[in-house]
Amino acid sequence: MSRKYEGLVVIDTKGKDTPVDELVSQIGQLIEAQGAKLDEVQNHGRKQFAYNARQIEGGHYVTYIFDAAPEAINKIKASLDLDGDVYMHQYRRQG
Helix, strand or coil, X not given: CCEEEEXXXXXXXXXXXXXXXXXXXXXXXXXXXXXXXXXXXXEEEEEEEEEEECCEEEEEEXXXXXXXXXXXXXXXXXXXXXXXXXXEEEEEECC
């Protein structure tokens, strides 16, 4: 059974030469590789953090809206935990 989810991903672009659009696309492909179907990608741009965590001043915020089976969320989380470009990610079920 597939459900609609919203995932917020904060990308760490500090010291990276790769364009942000390419990183956003790579993360979208990673999400789809775990069995999800992307509906929409909302690029919110770079925002400063309220405080410097882990020597990082800000990150690039992207929202991914997708359909996936509940067990796919754990696979997506595990994959993004290993991705060095992802600073933080969280998910919530819609509807």
